[in-house]
Amino acid sequence: MKEAILRVKKLKTYFFTRRGIVKAVDGVDFELLKSECLCLVGESGCGKTVTALSILGLIDKPLGRVVDGEIYYNNVNLLTCPRDQLGHIRGKEIAMVFQDAQSALNPVFTIGDQIVEQVKLHLELNDREAKERAISLLEEVGIPSPEKSVNYYPHQLSGGMKQRAMIAMSLSCDPQVLIADEPTTAVDVTIKAQILDIFHRLKNTRQMSLLFITHELGVVSEIGDRIVVMYAGRLVETATVSELLTNPIFQHPYTASLIKCLPDITQERDRLESIPGTVPSLIEPPTGCLFHPRCAKAMAICRKEKPSSVTVTKGHTVFCHLYS
Amino acid sequence: MNHKLLEVKDLKKYYPVTGGLLSRHLGDVKAVDGVSFYINEGETLGLVGESGCGKSTLGRTILRLEEPTEGKIIYSGTDITKLGKKGLRELRKEIQIIFQDPQSSLDPRMTVDQSLGEPLLIHGMKDDRKRAKRVVEILERVGLEAQHALRYPHEFSSGQRQRIGIGRALTVNPKLIIADEPVSALDVSIQAQILNLMLDLREEFGLAYLFIAHDLSVIRQVSHRVAVMYLGKVVELAERNEIFENGLHPYTEALLSAIPGIRQKKKTRILLPGSVPSPLNPPSGCHFHPRCHRVLPVCYEEEPSLKDVGGGHLVACHLY
Numbered sequence: 099m100k101e102a103i104l105r106v107k108k109l110k111t112y113f114f115t116r117r118g119i120v121k122a123v124d125g126v127d128f129e130l131l132k133s134e135c136l137c138l139v140g141e142s143g144c145g146k147t148v149t150a151l152s153i154l155g156l157i158d159k160p161l162g163r164v165v166d167g168e169i170y171y172n173n174v175n176l177l178t179c180p181r182d183q184l185g186h187i188r189g190k191e192i193a194m195v196f197q198d199a200q201s202a203l204n205p206v207f208t209i210g211d212q213i214v215e216q217v218k219l220h221l222e223l224n225d226r227e228a229k230e231r232a233i234s235l236l237e238e239v240g241i242p243s244p245e246k247s248v249n250y251y252p253h254q255l256s257g258g259m260k261q262r263a264m265i266a267m268s269l270s271c272d273p274q275v276l277i278a279d280e281p282t283t284a285v286d287v288t289i290k291a292q293i294l295d296i297f298h299r300l301k302n303t304r305q306m307s308l309l310f311i312t313h314e315l316g317v318v319s320e321i322g323d324r325i326v327v328m329y330a331g332r333l334v335e336t337a338t339v340s341e342l343l344t345n346p347i348f349q350h351p352y353t354a355s356l357i358k359c360l361p362d363i364t365q366e367r368d369r370l371e372s373i374p375g376t377v378p379s380l381i382e383p384p385t386g387c388l389f390h391p392r393c394a395k396a397m398a399i400c401r402k403e404k405p406s407s408v409t410v411t412k413g414h415t416v417f418c419h420l421y422s
Numbered sequence: 423m424n425h426k427l428l429e430v431k432d433l434k435k436y437y438p439v440t441g442g443l444l445s446r447h448l449g450d451v452k453a454v455d456g457v458s459f460y461i462n463e464g465e466t467l468g469l470v471g472e473s474g475c476g477k478s479t480l481g482r483t484i485l486r487l488e489e490p491t492e493g494k495i496i497y498s499g500t501d502i503t504k505l506g507k508k509g510l511r512e513l514r515k516e517i518q519i520i521f522q523d524p525q526s527s528l529d530p531r532m533t534v535d536q537s538l539g540e541p542l543l544i545h546g547m548k549d550d551r552k553r554a555k556r557v558v559e560i561l562e563r564v565g566l567e568a569q570h571a572l573r574y575p576h577e578f579s580s581g582q583r584q585r586i587g588i589g590r591a592l593t594v595n596p597k598l599i600i601a602d603e604p605v606s607a608l609d610v611s612i613q614a615q616i617l618n619l620m621l622d623l624r625e626e627f628g629l630a631y632l633f634i635a636h637d638l639s640v641i642r643q644v645s646h647r648v649a650v651m652y653l654g655k656v657v658e659l660a661e662r663n664e665i666f667e668n669g670l671h672p673y674t675e676a677l678l679s680a681i682p683g684i685r686q687k688k689k690t691r692i693l694l695p696g697s698v699p700s701p702l703n704p705p706s707g708c709h710f711h712p713r714c715h716r717v718l719p720v721c722y723e724e725e726p727s728l729k730d731v732g733g734g735h736l737v738a739c740h741l742y
Contacts, residue, residue, distance in 0.1 A: 141609040256697045257473075286472040286636065288694040291680035295693060313609065316682035359614035361639040369621065370643065372614035376579045 103307050104130040104153070104192075104275055109167035111145075111152045114160075118381040122148040122162070124331040130275065135301055135308040137318040137339070140328035143377055146311045147197075149328075150277050153309075154188050171275070190220040193268035197280040199260035203252040209236075209263045210248035213270050220271045235266040239296055258289035265296060269304075276300075277309045282317055294320055315357060319343055324413075327353050330378055330388040333407075337414040348410040350418050351395050387419065395420060426496075427598055427630050428484070428517075429460040433493035435476075435483050439702060451702050453479040455654035456493070458728070461598065466624065466631040468645030468662070470638060470677070474698050476654040477634045481600045484632070485519055486510055497598075515545055518591035522603035524583035528575040534561070534586055535571035541593050556593065564589040565619060581612035588619065598630045605640060617643055638681055642666055650674050653701055653709040656728060660735040670737045672716045708740065716741060 111123040123145040130136050138146045151157050152164050155176060169176045171187060179187075196202035204212055213232040217223055223231065229248065236244035239262040252260055261281060268276060278297070282290040298321065301308060310321060318325055322339040327350065335342070335350040346354060358371040375392045378384050384391050390400040399419050408421040434457075436450035453476040461467045471477045482488045484495055486502065495502050502513055521527035528537055538557045547553050558568045564585040575583055584604060591599055601620070605613040621644060623629055635641050641648055642662060649659040650671065658671040669675055676692040694713045699705055705712050711721040720740050728738040 141611060258697050286698075287638070287677060287680045288472060289697060290682070291691055291693055294682065295691075314682065315610075320682040356610060359611055361614075361617070361637075361643040369618050370614040372618055373611040374615075376581055376612065377609075
């Protein structure tokens, strides 16, 4: 068993709004192992991004707050460590690639400047060395003629190239952990294939640990080692990707329906299976299991009690009363 | 079934680019550049391509939301490119559109019954009670309830809003609906609900769809025939199964291989280098040649035309 590099324990991140408390992340546990790719999967609003932002201490205060839980990077608790220690870890040890490269890059600085800024903040390099580093990073992510591109402003790059520049920036200080928040969502299929290819290469050459946030199960099967499925701020299922996608006996009903409602490219069906209803409100969530109003297999107990984790096979846990 | 409802002939939509002193004409963005196809009654034509390939412009031009630069659009025997204001109003009873983003395509200051009632009013249903009845009828048909009629768009989830968008298109009993990426802004579980709804409606009302999407698996689910667009041109058009099992154009091959899927076996992926070139200054010859993995010398010089390679399978490529 590989060692865990990042451990999230009972994380609760709430947002205190005028309309009530939004329990965006409500008791989430998982471990990211060394040099694995862990995929965090769920529909929009299920708390994937908030989990990532909580890890990096980027939750907007005072509206949002991590109210409970622990996040350990190696043996440092990121929630209680001093600010300057967190500042040292963030960007250097744990880096993040944001979903929308367009709005994550600063439009008034060249991409070279933006990479150099980060490099000089964390590493002791002079201007020339930092710039050389920026160029070699751009080359690593496959940006053509990096010596020229380093002086481009974000608007001079296409969507796929901006996403690459973001990835290059996140790699600038050789992070141990890379959090990628939907890096393939805002781009076209052919560009998506290129970006996935880069992550594949990075995983193999750099031995990084990757926390990959996505809502697409297809992408998960391409890149993931293990998968964590979330629903309405809580965990639903944790398993290895191969087990989850090939062993439907122990799937959580939510995961099973998510897989079934994907249109299939390899064959046609008359109708798609769909999940009735919509994701519940996080201000007034249903009682018991949050999925029970939409679940085809719901039982009486699901309405009353919150399911606890059940280990069905080694490394595969399901939060569902069906298996307890 | 085999009655042509809509036929598009060599349709072009150019946007002139001006600049410099005296706003000289510098060139054209050829968003749609000589596209021809037809749609039969009750048939769904899937239109697929990457962003910027002109698929939305094509959809909007058919509805005359954009004025075509050249070419013919024949709906039920009449060329609609020449229609005046009155004729257009009649046309839009027949052809309707569903937009990608239900958030921005509904007026936030109009209640649902106002949004749905407006097309009825425009098309001559002046009786308030009749209109209200029709709105409720439509709402129930698209899976909402009568009580939703008095609410505003912000009170709905995005899936429900897309149902309202579909409902609004249905109110005037159209024969053809242009669906411009109707599910791409939705979550998978909601996407399946909306796709099923659209398939049911097709059956019930005998609708024809021009279904625009970038997601090939969605296209496969709904279409009878599929057209693949690249940089303003149709590069391949065939029956659904022909495209998915025997796609000929190298671009179609690459698109199919690029889809990450959980059900198919690991396959060799064709990685396309670069991105879609600018339609202002497209590459010479075949527009796809700089990214093509099966490029021939002739591709640099000559533009391939759309040819029938048998059984109605059209492809624009020098390989065939």
